[in-house]
Amino acid sequence: MKKLMLCAFVATLLRCPIAPAQSTEIPHLEKRDNRFALIVDDKPFLILGGQINNSSAWPAELPDAWSAAEAIHANTVEAPVYWEQIEPAHGSFDFGNVDLLVNQAREHHLHLVLLWFGTWKNGQNHYVPEWIKSDPKTYPREENAYGKLLDVMSASSQANLDADKAAFAALLRHVKTIDGAQHTVILVQVENESGSVGSIRDYSPAAQKAFEAEVPAELARVLKLRPGNWTQGFGPDADESFAAYSTAHYINQVVAAGKAEYPLPMYCNVWFAYPVHALENRDRPSAGQEYPSGGPQQANIAIWKAAGPAIDMLAPDFYSDDFTLFRSIVATYGRADNPLFFPESRFDATFGRYFFYALGHGAIGFSPFGIDRSTQPAVPNPQGIIASEAAQRAVNPAENFALFHGPEQQIAELNLEGRLYTAVEDRGAARQAIHLPGADAVVSFGFPQPDGAYPPGTSTLQGRALVAQLGPLDFLVTGFDVSVSFAVSAAALDKQPNQQMEILRAEEGQYVEGTWQATRILNGDQTDRGLNFRGSSPSLVRIHLHTLPLYDEAVHRGAQ
Numbered sequence: 053m054k055k056l057m058l059c060a061f062v063a064t065l066l067r068c069p070i071a072p073a074q075s076t077e078i079p080h081l082e083k084r085d086n087r088f089a090l091i092v093d094d095k096p097f098l099i100l101g102g103q104i105n106n107s108s109a110w111p112a113e114l115p116d117a118w119s120a121a122e123a124i125h126a127n128t129v130e131a132p133v134y135w136e137q138i139e140p141a142h143g144s145f146d147f148g149n150v151d152l153l154v155n156q157a158r159e160h161h162l163h164l165v166l167l168w169f170g171t172w173k174n175g176q177n178h179y180v181p182e183w184i185k186s187d188p189k190t191y192p193r194e195e196n197a198y199g200k201l202l203d204v205m206s207a208s209s210q211a212n213l214d215a216d217k218a219a220f221a222a223l224l225r226h227v228k229t230i231d232g233a234q235h236t237v238i239l240v241q242v243e244n245e246s247g248s249v250g251s252i253r254d255y256s257p258a259a260q261k262a263f264e265a266e267v268p269a270e271l272a273r274v275l276k277l278r279p280g281n282w283t284q285g286f287g288p289d290a291d292e293s294f295a296a297y298s299t300a301h302y303i304n305q306v307v308a309a310g311k312a313e314y315p316l317p318m319y320c321n322v323w324f325a326y327p328v329h330a331l332e333n334r335d336r337p338s339a340g341q342e343y344p345s346g347g348p349q350q351a352n353i354a355i356w357k358a359a360g361p362a363i364d365m366l367a368p369d370f371y372s373d374d375f376t377l378f379r380s381i382v383a384t385y386g387r388a389d390n391p392l393f394f395p396e397s398r399f400d401a402t403f404g405r406y407f408f409y410a411l412g413h414g415a416i417g418f419s420p421f422g423i424d425r426s427t428q429p430a431v432p433n434p435q436g437i438i439a440s441e442a443a444q445r446a447v448n449p450a451e452n453f454a455l456f457h458g459p460e461q462q463i464a465e466l467n468l469e470g471r472l473y474t475a476v477e478d479r480g481a482a483r484q485a486i487h488l489p490g491a492d493a494v495v496s497f498g499f500p501q502p503d504g505a506y507p508p509g510t511s512t513l514q515g516r517a518l519v520a521q522l523g524p525l526d527f528l529v530t531g532f533d534v535s536v537s538f539a540v541s542a543a544a545l546d547k548q549p550n551q552q553m554e555i556l557r558a559e560e561g562q563y564v565e566g567t568w569q570a571t572r573i574l575n576g577d578q579t580d581r582g583l584n585f586r587g588s589s590p591s592l593v594r595i596h597l598h599t600l601p602l603y604d605e606a607v608h609r610g611a612q
């Protein structure tokens with residue numbers, strides 16, 4: 053724990069205050085060989101985020117939010133901007149809360165992701181201003197199949213779209229004015245978990261007309277559909293596909309209007325479709341009931357990509373303790389056309405290994421939800437947020453972020469270059485190998501690890517390791533509840549059997565302004581049985597290895 057505090061302290065010292073940026077370049081995403089990084093002031097940046105509660109972006113609540121972010125060693129706070137607050141009357145804007153957010157984030161040396169709570173918030177319209185809510189004739193609602201007006205705005209209404217576009221553009225114009233030079237705001241979420249709760253699609257007259265018309269030609273071309281209407285094009289999936297297109301097409305125009313003012317990278321978060329259990333005798337969850345229909349759920353990604361080219365990322369919110377599901381979501385959303393980013397996750401003991409797993413699959417950032425716990429919802433919501441032990445909640449994100457707060461640039465850069473690997477514990481897999489070019493890293497989870505015994509694993513499956521390749525046999529290593537040792541890889545042994553691996557030097561240390569600084573050389577008990585990373589005592593180790601013949605060449609030749 054002492055080490056954790058030291059790390060955090062060094063990290064705090066090293067954190068640059070968010071003073072005028074070094075670069076005139078707006079934060080943006082960079083792609084290299086199908087890998088991504090968020091570039092902030094010319095450098096790759098790993099988002100160690102913390103999302104505050106929905107009603108916390110208010111002057112009275114913000115002090116708690118900043119201390120919560122500091123307590124978990126976040127480098128970025130994700131905070132909502134409420135349409136109802138910034139545009140209380142049509143065309144009249146109040147950016148007081150936004151200014152406060154930006155100024156206070158700077159005081160606390162934090163970056164910001166702004167969350168635009170506009171037309172959609174969790175598949176409903178709860179943050180649209182009163183002047184819109186009270187005038188459904190001008191700003192039409194979505195209707196269900198029986199004509200009931202829902203608390204969801206119709207995505208087929210030009211008036212709704214124009215109103216959202218105007219407000220979002222005004223917000224981005226303002227952000228550019230106050231932050232165009234400083235880059236405190238690095239990313240924007242457009243809408244929140246869009247789609248509709250209450251109906252599989254909009255049946256309002258305008259929507260119905262569009263549904264009966266031809267599928268838009270561009271969508272039909274990309275999806276290789278024969279010309280025809282939605283039913284002909286999508287068969288049993290017509291309703292949800294129509295909802296997906298309408299929602300993506302609408303949000304794409306909101307994004308484009310914002311980017312025309314200030315082209316920050318922009319993403320949409322996803323309330324994805326959680327699988328149903330076979331016992332429930334259904335093959336899939338119901339759109340509009342168990343998740344908002346038409347959002348960027350797994351099955352709608354192709355439509356969203358086609359209809360939303362201005363949207364940089366579709367980013368899943370993950371609220372389950374099912375690790376198999378997590379892996380499938382990583383595989384689904386980590387695509388060559390979609391940087392992997394988790395804007396929301398549970399704030400509990402599942403955090404560590406999900407975070408490590410995502411990092412090893414190229415994630416540009418990760419953020420637990422509801423870091424300022426004073427206003428945490430009292431009851432679990434349908435996504436299954438279950439209150440967990442207070443201690444668990446606090447410790448886990450903090451120990452992870454403390455480790456990377458400081459070398460976040462190196463970690464993001466190594467990821468962009470494809471040199472970062474992770475292994476996480478799983479049931480029945482307390483020992484695993486990471487196959488690196490030139491070496492195998494053998495990771496063993498849980499302690500004690502008596503000689504000759506299979507590692508015990510941990511009772512909570514929390515073991516995790518990260519290995520980054522800095523040079524041919526030069527690695528940066530860290531982790532929790534794990535030992536890591538290196539061996540010549542099987543592939544290398546096939547080519548040249550007469551070789552063994554040896555440690556030249558193992559250094560514990562830190563990155564100081566981008567440069568590695570060793571604090572001690574590890575040897576003896578600290579390296580003889582691998583590098584040991586126990587419990588909540590994180591450290592970074594840089595290890596240099598070399599190979600030498602296993603046998604004297606002459607003897608070896610004789611033996612062959």
Ligand code: DGJ
Pocket residue numbers: 106174244245321369396421429433435437
């Ligand atoms: C997901 C939403 O995106 C958040 O705004 C919040 O409502 C959480 N669910 C948890 O309540």
